[in-house]
Amino acid sequence: MTNPAPSDILPGLKFRQRFPLLALILERFVLSVVLLFAVSILIFGGLEALPGDFATTYLGQSATPQAVANIRQDLGLNRPVTTRYVEWLGNAVQGDFGTSWASKNSVSEQIGKRLGNSLFLAGFAAVISVPLAVGLGMLSVHFRNRMPDKIINVISLAAISLPEFFIGYLLILFFAVKFGMATFPATVYDSMGFVERLKAIALPTATLVLVVLAHMMRMTRAAILSVMSSAYMETAELKGLSASRSIVKHAAPNALAPIINVVALNLAYLVVGVVVVEVVFVYPGMGQYMVDAVTVRDMPVVQACGLIFAAVYIFLNMTADILAIIANPRLRHPR
């Protein structure tokens, strides 16, 4: 994600000079909130601007003028856009996302259960894939252009070309059906213990990990390579320092910021990957909820899910920006 780097947004030059780090962090935070706000307008308002009347499309075949008028009345679509938006946003901020058009249940209730499930799945996949990716990236650089590097390169190329659902079904076919090692579908319910949960989501996690690992590893490799070819690495060699000291003391601190950036960028893949994986494994999470809602055009659910996914994504990017700022020595110790 591009960094706006607007040094004139926040007033208070003195504050900025005395606490430059804090000022930058606050700036990022405020920007993210503004962005989320804009996204909410986009999601709510943008849909209004698109062709295709809600009511008509929703009713599909049975769209008689009377039925359309009735539906519009019921769903309150007659009121002006701005009123509806403010109401929606106001409720959303308090955690109330309205009622589903399809099931007439509270959207927030469903989200409450499902968001936790999705975050659990994504979190587990992240915890496994991030160290693996960084480790493989370092291995790749260590054996640069030799056999291990070439092998890793080929495998990762294949991995990023495979669609998530393909990997998912492959795993199901082999591990669940043929070898009976894992469970499918990946149903979880409230009373499950922690370990049982982990076993249930073993396959979907593996799928997610494979999807994200390949991308992350390639980018980690590129970031590390870039650091390794810096001038200060040559200085370390010319000072007669051992290879391990060069890497640990000189390369690592400077590789931190770019690697954090890479990781955050790829956590975004997880947000998207979760959607497909949940559908493949019939896992009760936000992804499946959203896809089902889109198919039947259940607008409150679609808008709520869209907003939440966007919020998570924006939050991830903001955290990455802030961590990268903290890891930069120039910003930690200004002139």
Added chain:
Amino acid sequence: MRLRDIPITAWIGIIGIAIAFICALFAPWIAPYGETQVVGDVWAPADANYVFGLDNLGRDILSRLIYGARTTLLVASAATIISFSLGVILSFTAAVSRGLIDTVFSRFNDLMMSIPTLIFALVVLAVLPQNIIVLILVMAILDSTRVYRLGRAVALDVAVMEFVEAAKLRGEGKLWIIFREILPNTLSPLLAEFGLRFAFSILFLSTLSFLGLGIQPPAADWGGMVKDNKDGIIFGISAALVPGSAIAALAVCVNLVVDWLLKRTSSLKGGRGDA
């Protein structure tokens, strides 16, 4: 640059892509059976007549695969060409104009990019009618944001070089500067990005179809074929994996070619980094 300099991996990629395009162009002549023609039992195993077996309605998988190439490639190519043109034109204009135009375009682009592509597509497709044009346009517009980001970075790199300033000093107009000074120097990374976008379009379209939001049945498209046959997996029937493998194979081929182009560019900016 001679043909001999192209590595084997890139050749494999080029051949794979060529095969897919041949299938797409000559489908009615190559496919042994019709696209929607029922020829046998549901999920019949592979044999001499039906190379990959039959699908969930008894249709020949190979034939559907060949016809599917047509739909997949048509939509993916159209979407990529539109998104690429849009992205490049907007980003280059922004890079050359700087000032207000650049700020407005870039802020708007940042906004569009702050929602992951799939989510955005889901939200938009919930409202719009389902047909191919809409699908292509949605894919194109959402993807153009990535092209914009790269295009702007690459164009700015060139725009700050002194020969661009020398052209301005001569009195050259904006069009000349964009097309004759900047564009020729950005071809390599742009070409690699085109390949990446194409691979992404193929995967994205398949995902949308798999979720039931892309190409509608009975038209054959690889993602939709996976969706149709997925229920067989639990019975150990691998019919769904055939179209899935086709998607994977084509994407691998495109990525092999892109990798080769990226090596020639050797710039980190042209790397993969998007959701």
Added chain:
Amino acid sequence: MPELLSVRNLKIEATSYPPGEPPKRVTIVDGVSFDLQKGKVLGLIGESGAGKSTIGLSALAYGRGGAEITGGEVLLDGADILALGKNGIRKIRGARVCYVAQSAAAAFNPAHRLGDQVIEASVKHGLMSKDEARKRALYLFGVLGLPNPETFGERFPHQVSGGQLQRAMTAMALCSNPELIVFDEPTTALDVTTQIDVLAAIKHAIEETHTAALYITHDLAVVAQISDNIMVLRYGKQVEYGSVQQIIEAPREDYTRALVNVRQAYREEAADQSTALLKVENVSAEYSNGFKVLHDVSLHVPKGQTLAVVGESGSGKSSLARAITGLLPPSSGRIVFDGKPLMPDLKNRPNDDLRRIQLIYQMADTAMNPRQTVRDIIGRPLTFYYGLRGAEKTARVKELLDQIEMGKGFVDRYPAELSGGQKQRVAIARALAAKPELILCDEPTSALDPLVAEGILKLLLRLQKEEQLSYVFITHDIAIVRAIADSVAVMHRGKLVRFGPKSKALSPPFDDYTDLLLKSVPEMEIGWLERVLATRRMESAGN
């Protein structure tokens, strides 16, 4: 006296990968031999590509970017370091032989404090304890003239200036009490007034510590101040080797003689400087963030004459050129060309105004579109201003190539196929194609080797006579100013400090800044540095 360093028949090769051709083996250094005694300084001088850095690095048994030492011996105290294994070489680097890089800014790790990096090698090689190393670093900071030596080590690389970083790098090299230090163009990237301080500091430090040194540079005047012996290199081979007196005062080889005699005066100052082709009247300008780069500057350039604009980085000389061309519209004042005022902004000027003022850049590499042939580069102004196309255009391009002393065969070449000097000549031809009356030259020879730069200067002077051109020649090199200018303008921090005919501007009485500037330019004389330092000591003692 025992030799500290003995290099015999050193041969260094690398593999080059020209596009579209099979990789080939190139010889960078071809059979070079020399000796260096303890405590003495050997200057390695040559133009870029001569192999001097590569030879310097071989003293650490290191080949940068794929360069391999394929022949010869490098004897340190009698033992061939090329025959040592990896561990043996590691023990020598940073302990017995140290390296000071050209760009200290890039060579320091931005994530660690300077003090830690300076003592790192000494401590890691087990030469002294951390405390001892810190004490030594403090002592060295003082010797090298760094401000506040006690707290200097606490700072990060991005918090100190370029000159200070260069000195810190020297401290890092001296910290481990090495027998030999390799200085790789340590002052090339610095301003003239900073350079002299760093040079003095280095000289003082190596005298105090009795360290031997290899001093690599392309500037003969600099190396004359600091070396005992000099070796002249060209194309990887040794051209001449002798004491500093012999090389400077009685060079034997033609090439050496050319290097020593660089930039003698060529141009007689024009007598009548009253007419004005270009008049800059009270011009002030600022960047979009409000930072003022020009403060009320007024000067003029007579027709057919050269105004040299001198200053260091940040003086505003480039901003002046940008204001004249319209890239940086002045916030007040005006610019009058041939009697008529010019529109402040480039966008509002008619094409003919743009045609009559041309600009030549410092880096010819980036000043030309790498995807265009010489024919198109030189030909575009012909098409754009005069509507010439096809055969007519090519014919005129060939004429221009003749005028810049390059053969007609160059029409279809690309910039990447040209040498630095050739690229700059093509840039000059491009400017000429427009038939301008005024050419702004923004440091056109700063990035070129001394002899190549010579050629370009001579070409510019000849063209001036042939085409009656006026030049505004921006430079930081006083020697060039003396050689080619009619009038001189000295700029400092955006203000015009001195302006007038060359003879007046460069003679006393001086204002403080011009005084400092003129005194800082190294002369090709042995002992110049000592004299300047002595004058400084006298001046500060007298205050």
